[in-house]
Amino acid sequence: MTIKQLSIFIENKGGTLINVLDILSKGGIQIIASTVADTQDYGIYRVLCDQPTRAFLMLREAGINVQLSDVIALSIDDEPGRAAQAISTLSQVGVSILYMYSFLWKGKGVLVLRAQPAEKAQEVITIQKLAYLTEIDFA
Amino acid sequence: MKNEGITRDYSCEYFNPDIETMSRRQIEALQLERLQDTVRHCMNSEFYRKRFEEAGLKPEDIQSLDDLRKIPFTTKQDLRDTYPFGMASVPLEQCTRLHSSSGTTGNPTVILHTDKDIDEWANQVARNLWMVGLRPDDVFQNSSGYGMFTGGLGFQNGAEKMGMLTVPAAAGNSLRQIKFIKDFGTTAIHAVPSYLTRLKEVMDKEGVDPHKDTKLRVFAIGAEPHSEEQRKRIEEMFGVKAYNSFGMSEMCGPGVGFECKEQNGLHFWEDYYIVEIVDPETLEPVPDGEIGELVLTTLRREAMPLLRYRTRDLTRVLGRSCPCGRNHVRIDRMKGRSDDMMVLKGVNIFPIQIEKILMQFPELASNYLITLTTDEDNDNMTVEVELEELFTDDYQRLVALTKNIQRALKDEILLTPHVKLVPKGSLPQSEGKAVRVVDKRKVYQ
Numbered sequence: 001m002t003i004k005q006l007s008i009f010i011e012n013k014g015g016t017l018i019n020v021l022d023i024l025s026k027g028g029i030q031i032i033a034s035t036v037a038d039t040q041d042y043g044i045y046r047v048l049c050d051q052p053t054r055a056f057l058m059l060r061e062a063g064i065n066v067q068l069s070d071v072i073a074l075s076i077d078d079e080p081g082r083a084a085q086a087i088s089t090l091s092q093v094g095v096s097i098l099y100m101y102s103f104l105w106k107g108k109g110v111l112v113l114r115a116q117p118a119e120k121a122q123e124v125i126t127i128q129k130l131a132y133l134t135e136i137d138f139a
Numbered sequence: 140m141k142n143e144g145i146t147r148d149y150s151c152e153y154f155n156p157d158i159e160t161m162s163r164r165q166i167e168a169l170q171l172e173r174l175q176d177t178v179r180h181c182m183n184s185e186f187y188r189k190r191f192e193e194a195g196l197k198p199e200d201i202q203s204l205d206d207l208r209k210i211p212f213t214t215k216q217d218l219r220d221t222y223p224f225g226m227a228s229v230p231l232e233q234c235t236r237l238h239s240s241s242g243t244t245g246n247p248t249v250i251l252h253t254d255k256d257i258d259e260w261a262n263q264v265a266r267n268l269w270m271v272g273l274r275p276d277d278v279f280q281n282s283s284g285y286g287m288f289t290g291g292l293g294f295q296n297g298a299e300k301m302g303m304l305t306v307p308a309a310a311g312n313s314l315r316q317i318k319f320i321k322d323f324g325t326t327a328i329h330a331v332p333s334y335l336t337r338l339k340e341v342m343d344k345e346g347v348d349p350h351k352d353t354k355l356r357v358f359a360i361g362a363e364p365h366s367e368e369q370r371k372r373i374e375e376m377f378g379v380k381a382y383n384s385f386g387m388s389e390m391c392g393p394g395v396g397f398e399c400k401e402q403n404g405l406h407f408w409e410d411y412y413i414v415e416i417v418d419p420e421t422l423e424p425v426p427d428g429e430i431g432e433l434v435l436t437t438l439r440r441e442a443m444p445l446l447r448y449r450t451r452d453l454t455r456v457l458g459r460s461c462p463c464g465r466n467h468v469r470i471d472r473m474k475g476r477s478d479d480m481m482v483l484k485g486v487n488i489f490p491i492q493i494e495k496i497l498m499q500f501p502e503l504a505s506n507y508l509i510t511l512t513t514d515e516d517n518d519n520m521t522v523e524v525e526l527e528e529l530f531t532d533d534y535q536r537l538v539a540l541t542k543n544i545q546r547a548l549k550d551e552i553l554l555t556p557h558v559k560l561v562p563k564g565s566l567p568q569s570e571g572k573a574v575r576v577v578d579k580r581k582v583y584q
Contacts, residue, residue, distance in 0.1 A: 007532030009562050016562070037534055041559045044532055063564045067529040098533055114532070 001122050002070035003135045004052035005112070008045040009065035012038065020045060023062050029055045032138050033103040033112065046101070048073070048112060050138055072121060074111040075131040078104065083111060089128050095121045105133070147275070147302070152464065154269035154301065155262070158410050159465050166409050166466060171204050173438035174413060178210075181444050184228040186221050207413060207436065212422065212447045218248040218389065226443050227251055234442050238388050239287050240487070250388050251442040257296060259439050263394030263408055264297020268327070270399050270406075270463075271357055271382045275302030278323050278354075282330040282338075283362070284310045284485070289392025290362050294329045297394060303327075310334065313341035320353050327357040329384070329393075331485040332365040332373060336516035339376045349377045359384045361393060362485040364473055364580075369516060383472055389448055390435055396470055404457035404469030411439050414468050415447070416456055419477035427456040432477045433470070451478045481511060481576060483518050488552045490575040496547045497524055502540055506566045509556075513580045520556035522548065525563045 010016040017036070024031065030050040037044045049055050052068060059066040076082040087097065100113040110133060115121035125132060153159040161169070178198045181187035191197065194211055201207065217226070224231060229251075236252040252260070273279065279298040285291030285307065298305040308319055310330075316338060319325060328335070335358060342349060349355055355377060360370070361384030373381045385405050386393030395412060396405035407414045413436040416425050425431040433450045453476060457469040481488045490509060497503050504525035512519050524544070531537065537560060545558045 005532075007529060009526055009529045009560075011561055011565055016565075039534065039538075042537075042561065044534060044537075046532065065526050065529040065562045067532055069532040098535075 001072065001125065001132060001134070002118075003048070003073050003133065003138070004056075004068045005071045006045075006047040006049065006052060006055055006059070007067045007069045008047065008059065010036075010043050010045050012040070012042055017045065020059065020064060023058055023064070024049070024055055027055065027058045029058075032105070033101065033110070035101040037099065046099075048138065052135070069114065070118070071112050071114050072125070073133040073137075074113070074125070075105075075133050076109045076111060078107060078109045082109060086111060086130060089130065090115060090121055090124060093120060093124050095124065105137075149274050149276075152270070154266040159266065159270075159467070161410075161466060163459060163466050167204060169410055170413055170438060173410070174204065174207060174436065175201055177436070177438055177440075177444045178446070180228055180441070181446060184226055184444075186217065186226045187228070187446065204413070207415075207447065208424075210446050212434065212449050213445050214449050215248060215389075215451070219246040222246040223249040224251070226445075228444055229253060229442050236292075238289050238392065240388060248389070250391075252391070253441040256391065256440055256442050258300075259411070260293060260391040260394055261296035261300040263391070263411060264294055265301035266408070267382075267384065267394060267397035268298060268301050268303070268359070270397060270465075271359075271380070272400065273301065273303060273327055273357055277303050277326045277357075278306065279303040279327045279329070280306040280308050280316070280319055280323070280325040282308050282310060282316055282328055282334060288485075289386065289388045290329070290485075293386065293392035293394060294359070298329075313338050314345070317342060317345060317347055320355065321347070324354050326354045327359070328355065329359040329361075331363045332360045332369055332381070333363060333484050333517055335360065335373050335377070335381075339373075349379065355379045358382065359393075359397075361385060363482050363518075364475075367472070372516065385470070385473070387450060387452075389445060389450070390437060391440070395435070399461060399463040399465060401461060401463055403461070404471055406461070406465050406467045407470050409467045412437060414456075414470065416454065419453070425455075427458075430455045430474055433473075449477075451476050451480065453477055479576060481509070481520075481578070483511065483520060483554060486553055488554075492551050493522060493548060494575075496551050497522075497544070499547065500540070500544060501527070502530055503527055503544075504563050506563075507575065508566050509576045511576070511578045511580050518580060520554065521559060522556045523559045523561050523566060525566055526560050527563065 008020055032048040034047040056068050074086050076086055095115050098114040098116055102111050178201050190211055233253050234251045235254050236257055238250045240248045281294045283290035295307055306319055308316055356379055358379050358381040360381050370381050382398040383405055384393050385396035396407040398405050415434040416431040417434050418425050419432040430453055433452045433454050435448050436446050437444045453474045455471045457471050459468050460466050479490050497507055504527040507524040510521045541558050549555045
């Protein structure tokens with residue numbers, strides 16, 4: 001049910017993001033969605049891409065602090081209220097969201113999220129038959 | 140100890156007039172006599188007996204002050220190696236006081252004192268306080284840490300010996316300090332310079348004007364490096380004269396050197412110490428005016444005399460005469476260290492202490508960088524450390540790690556540094572010995 005996302009630790013200073021993007025670009029990696037969470041001292045750059053494992057190995061080879069994290073990509077209709085509906089389904093059973101970002105993919109909305117507890121989130125998604133994307137969808 | 144029944148002439152500028160106004164020739168004659176006594180006395184210490192044997196040296200070989208250079212140096216490592224009592228030159232039962240450094244970089248160092256040592260130490264501090272114009276009708280507030288830190292009891296005993304009403308206020312609690320200053324009519328304070336800046340901030344907040352609401356007129360500042368600019372700012376802030384104090388627990392504590400009213404270098408008391416400035420590489424003496432490492436030999440200590448002790452402090456000789464009438468050598472304020480010790484807010488810190496803590500965290504890589512900065516008048520420390528692996532993509536867990544590192548560092552160095560996680564490989568790599576400390580403070584510039 002989960003898909004692999006790159007989480008990259010970058011310093012809050014000029015040139016660090018472009019360095020990561022250069023490596024991905026040279027490796028022919030297609031970025032599908034990405035977001036930067038910034039703090040005072042550093043940022044976490046989160047990336048969904050077409051070849052996460054390959055990208056992970058390339059970045060690690062280049063000495064970048066990177067992790068593969070399992071996230072859920074819920075697929076929702078591109079209509080008002082759909083995100084609220086999906087999140088409230090999770091919230092009602094006590095699942096909380098550590099972080100989330102969204103994008104449009106082939107006419108559908110995608111909610112990428114890390115949920116806690118992860119098992120419970122997966123359970124409720126199965127029971128409630130929420131639609132989700134897998135790595136094959138992006139490959 | 141108060142005044143020992145001696146009625147003193149308040150108008151006399153000197154606490155020990157005979158000693159303070161000696162000519163250079165008299166000082167040197169006294170030094171040779173006391174050096175010979177000290178060397179003979181050192182033979183009671185297991186450590187020095189062995190040192191002299193190894194060097195093929197006998198106490199009788201010291202016939203002139205120049206002969207001092209035949210004697211091997213004593214280092215802090217020697218003090219650690221002989222921990223706790225291996226350097227004592229008297230039986231332990233004759234000792235009445237022990238001071239010790241924190242010892243976070245290995246064995247602590249222990250300094251022993253006899254009753255007479257404590258009294259001689261107090262005399263040096265009393266001499267200093269008298270020199271800057273304090274008299275028994277002054278009220279002296281010692282806002283320095285007590286306990287093992289010699290700035291507490293050292294100034295306490297000295298100020299009492301001089302005959303002042305002495306308030307052992309100790310460090311911190313600024314509101315209470317201000318209350319004491321006002322209620323007791325405090326005229327003089329001893330503190331680390333950064334604390335006085337802090338005290339002024341609190342005074343401002345409380346609407347206390349030091350010019351109108353207090354009787355303050357003299358500060359003794361020391362135990363942390365500070366620039367001339369910082370001193371002037373403190374003087375202007377309060378309208379109070381601030382005099383630089385030098386001391387180190389190995390010699391006794393505060394009292395070793397102090398500025399006179401000229402504020403042009405610290406008089407080091409040469410009836411108590413022989414002062415040498417040497418090149419820290421070649422260990423050869425450097426000419427007056429040139430910067431080198433301060434090396435001190437004690438001349439009056441009973442419990443633990445030290446011969447040619449390498450202080451690691453860098454400074455220079457400014458002169459051997461002074462308009463104040465004292466010919467005891469004038470030494471410049473400390474210019475830095477010949478080792479990697481940092482002095483921050485009166486606390487001595489070695490990078491190895493920081494490293495030891497960082498290594499306890501498996502999440503961290505081995506490369507780190509300590510940066511010291513001055514913000515307003517406060518010294519700050521930033522510790523940047525590389526992350527070994529990104530073990531989580533949860534920001535909260537990174538914050539928690541940062542906090543845990545900070546707490547562990549605080550337990551070790553007693554100060555809270557700013558801790559910054561950085562990506563692996565982002566800190567400057569250096570060939571050979573890694574650069575661990577960048578000191579951007581104004582003080583050494």
